[in-house]
Amino acid sequence: MTTKISPDDLLEALGSLKPESDDIANAWYIGRRETTLQQVQARATQDTEPAPTSATPVVPKWRRQRRTLLVGVLAVAMLGGGAAWAYSKYSAWYASGPLDGYTCMATWAAVDDPAHAAEQYGGPALTTDPVADCDSYADLTGKPRIVDPVAVRWQESLVVGPRAGMPADAVPINRTEDARVFELERSLDDYVDGGLSQCFDQTTGAAFAHSELDRLGLTDWTVKTTEQAPGQGRCALLLVPNPGVVEVRASFYSNDDFASAELVPLLRSEITDQCLSLTEAKTVVDEALADEHHWATSTQVDPAADCTRVDLNVGGSIQVFLYGPETARR
Numbered sequence: 001m002t003t004k005i006s007p008d009d010l011l012e013a014l015g016s017l018k019p020e021s022d023d024i025a026n027a028w029y030i031g032r033r034e035t036t037l038q039q040v041q042a043r044a045t046q047d048t049e050p051a052p053t054s055a056t057p058v059v060p061k062w063r064r065q066r067r068t069l070l071v072g073v074l075a076v077a078m079l080g081g082g083a084a085w086a087y088s089k090y091s092a093w094y095a096s097g098p099l100d101g102y103t104c105m106a107t108w109a110a111v112d113d114p115a116h117a118a119e120q121y122g123g124p125a126l127t128t129d130p131v132a133d134c135d136s137y138a139d140l141t142g143k144p145r146i147v148d149p150v151a152v153r154w155q156e157s158l159v160v161g162p163r164a165g166m167p168a169d170a171v172p173i174n175r176t177e178d179a180r181v182f183e184l185e186r187s188l189d190d191y192v193d194g195g196l197s198q199c200f201d202q203t204t205g206a207a208f209a210h211s212e213l214d215r216l217g218l219t220d221w222t223v224k225t226t227e228q229a230p231g232q233g234r235c236a237l238l239l240v241p242n243p244g245v246v247e248v249r250a251s252f253y254s255n256d257d258f259a260s261a262e263l264v265p266l267l268r269s270e271i272t273d274q275c276l277s278l279t280e281a282k283t284v285v286d287e288a289l290a291d292e293h294h295w296a297t298s299t300q301v302d303p304a305a306d307c308t309r310v311d312l313n314v315g316g317s318i319q320v321f322l323y324g325p326e327t328a329r330r
Contacts, residue, residue, distance in 0.1 A: 104138065148162055152171055192271075209248055293317050299322045301324070301326060
């Protein structure tokens with residue numbers, strides 16, 4: 001009989017990978033072990049909790065989910081080339097640059113060069129402006145903002161660095177992403193009132209996709225529906241496989257219990273069902289997340305909005321995106 005690996009076993013196994021020293025260079029030496037990371041995260045998301053008995057305390061659903069997220073986060077921190085063991089608190093996750101998203105650097109050096117780890121920081125995209133995002137991550141890490149920054153694609157990474165000394169093979173990013181598309185993709189992955197907030201089928205998923213395209217003014221986009229064969233679950237997944245297309249993949253996955261965790265209804269009742277300014281909504285999010293492990297919250301001013309919208313995405317950790325007016329029109 002095969003024995004399942006529990007989250008505690010995973011944490012202990014990951015802990016064995018900790019370098020003897022806390023030196024950042026040793027942590028970075030672990031390297032980018034993508035295959036191992038994917039295996040660890042896949043095992044971590046299995047339901048390994050034993051059935052409760054009279055002697056076993058029942059763990060709240062959100063606490064179990066947080067434990068799973070923590071395992072994934074620690075896997076990133078210990079296996080990823082863009083993070084270090086020393087940065088274990090969420091407020092310092094951004095200190096060495098991300099596994100994906102943008103790497104911000106005060107001086108030009110390879111993204112995975114341990115000798116320059118202290119000069120790099122970053123994280124997932126917060127907006128469509130990489131320079132503004134690096135300014136935000138500089139503020140979060142307490143590091144100086146980059147002087148005369150330029151956003152480029154360099155060494156297969158998205159990098160923001162100083163214009164002075166820019167490598168000859170760095171290719172400037174001349175066009176920022178359409179903010180409407182940015183919000184669309186976050187909405188399709190949103191657990192509060194978006195594409196993952198309920199179990200859509202092919203028909204209802206397509207209707208939701210059309211409504212989002214209409215709301216965002218993406219009238220030249222199309223919606224494509226496909227059926228998994230064989231079906232992998234009862235719910236449809238909505239995604240953007242190519243520019244200008246939203247695909248509704250029916251029978252793609254089974255809705256997990258994250259949507260019923262207490263964070264989701266809290267954001268729904270306190271932000272979606274209210275009419276808050278951007279600042280008020282950010283306060284709700286900050287209080288709700290508290291010390292939970294999470295990526296930086298994105299706040300984007302939408303002067304045309306009456307109230308603030310919220311998208312909650314989950315991937316390795318949780319991240320909230322807010323779009324709204326500086327003053328709510330109640």
